[in-house]
Amino acid sequence: MSFQASTSLKSQTRVCQHCDLAVEWLSLPEQQSAYCPRCNTQLYRGKSINVAGNLPLAIACAVLFYPALFEPFLSIRLIGEWITASLWGGVAALYHDGFTSLALFVGLTTIITPAVVLVATFMAEWAIRYRSRRWLKRSLTAIQWFKHWMMLDVFLISIAISAFKLQDYSDLYFRHGLLFLALLQILILLLITRLSSRRYWEVFETRHADFSHEHSSVTVAEHSSEAILVDCPHCHLTQSAHGHCERCESLIKPSNDYKMVRNTWGFLLIATVAIVPANLIPISILFTNGQRLEDTILSGIASLIENDMPGIAAIIFIASIIVPIFKIIGIAYILLAIQFDRQRFHRQRMTIYFAVKWIGKWSMMDILVIAIMLTLVDRGQILNFTPGLGAIAFAVVVFFTMLATESLKPNLIWRNINEKVNQ
Template sequence: MCNETPAIATTRLCQGCDLPLQPATLDAKHNAYCPRCQTQLSRGGSPSLSGNLAIALTCLCLFIPAYSMPFLSVRLLGVTIDGSLWNGIEHLYNDGFAELAVLVMFCSIIAPVLLCSALILCHIALRKRWFMGLRIGSDIIYRLKGWAMIDVFLVAIAIASFKLKDFADLMVGPALYALILLQVLTVLLISRVSIRRYWQAWRKETSYQHESKDVHCLFCHLSQPAGTHCQRCHHRLHKRRPQSIERTWAYVLAASVAIFPANLIPISILLTNGQHLEDTIYSGVVSLFNSHMSGIAVIIFIASILVPMAKIIGLGYILLSIQLKRMTFAKHRMRIFFIIKMIGKWSMLDLFVISIMLTLVDRGQLLNFIPGNGAVAFGLVVVLTLLATESLDPRLMWDCAATDNNTHKRSVDE
């Protein structure tokens, strides 16, 4: 619930629209959402921080078998080929696609490992009362939460398996079980982790005596009077993210240019039975339909064609609305922004499939698989759209929107 006349000590500005609110005490079954923009203010219940630590430590242990052992093996002409995540990255690098190798490694290995390590660092910092440790750890969690894509990688393994099942015998490797368990724990961890709770454990909001609250810190979620630096985490304070519109426009326009070669240039090249098959994203979807793999074709079409275009169009619409100072449909634009954030990472699906195919196809025999230059352009689209989403400050949508005075009286339901 959110009350209309909160005490200054417990008032918090919504990080999505800057509406002053006072979240009431929540039970274990309910979350709190802003009544105006529906941004989640806090999670219901009180998951223990020690539980987060246990999950993070378990994930770090699972990373070892998940990344070092084969997740899938193929048997072709009596030869068994083991596929691991490192092999796919190595093949991408050796084939001259170093940028794609770095991107795949970052999203599937570096970001998840750093995320868990940062969480452990936060616990150490709280125990030792080490301010810089907590700040560094919480910064890593804040910036990398959306880049950990183990779930996307698992779906990519399934798609690559369907593509190869007609050419070779497939065998499940031990790393696949570790990846599945790792994904379950990662989802659980991300759903539990709240940076605000860690900073609350460092110092509670109510301990700050503020006569007014004009700025909300996006790093530790402390609402406070206007100033140069946050009083709790010492990050620079800004009423709005500096040059948010300009930077977002730059990313969106660059992605709009890169999406053409990404869709027109072949993204993969497969040599089979003497045939040289070059596939763009669209032709690959068509060939999957023709091979009676309609389910996989739909997934690839949505993730690799619809999602990048929807992100570019959606972000462009939001930016134009902000600059034209549109006062209506702010809630609809906020929903579009939430959807863009939610679906953004799934554009990586095709790139993961390429790295897995490189791992499992033994070149020089009947099958020969190499990436096309379109994969580089597509990787650029993925990165640019993710950066565009992160750089856009959603509060700009509400600066020119009409404020409903009755909003303060609404209840916040799960």
């Protein structure tokens, strides 16, 4: 093991950003990664990635962004007329049909967030080149927050589900916009895996060591044996707890645990209340051959099974039923364990936290399918599709469960252990 738990706080230590354990830095080959011995968070990523390689990737993503946004990815033919669907078209259709909140949510997760991450990547490169500590901090903060809300991968799966749903009603044709979307998703995923706040700050420090020393208004404190070490939430520099970060000058202050738990409970309560109408009220309404077909999430799954699509039905059942319930129960369990000061199974709760955070965005699949269907099945045609009020309730569930996950700091899971160590 390349790290070991450190009972005496030394200058060459790293504080885990997820459980606040101070671990001593030992010799570590560049090809190996290192993980926290308590919560298994990655503390050091081996096979050092050159930060300079992020810029060409960001440029390639920017080139693909426009065609991925506006070029049609799917077409259907109804009564001799071609109807096409694009990413921008789905957002516009939701907005024009009066579903403004859904349009904003879909636009946020598929258009705004990738654009912000790309712009922030360019700004980070600019900040390093022109020695701007302030803009580097802002850029990296934007990347860390917005990257969790990107759902282009969920959108690609939603295209496949929409195609299966429409194949019995019309002829389907995949267009070149689908290739642009797939390439953009691959490249932006590769870019996200390479973006590291710690690495950017290390590069900034290395290139502008003289500038940082001369222009910093922060006094670097010595780490005494009795000092309490903290991890800067912005640049992840381990340092003694004092007013401002030694590297990025961010204000470091004790977190308000009560406020965090209260906010998380509030978000979770809203999601719990909304999940009832989300499952009982129709999520979509389809007019075909003079008939009005209203589908809730469960009835839509049943229809897919009747139409010999058990695979698609299973995907929607897991993403739209199992995942939201698991998120609500999982977060509630963690919050109760924190409030009742449970002394065991900390790592189990950490695993649940990471699972909830990873699967959270996949509940968005039903909303994205609705946006695609609305684009293709226009009003006035033989097929007439519109979202139901259940779609709004379901979007509320997805949005607030993700907010609850983001507001819950995993450090609180380990709070009672850390308090014993510091006593």
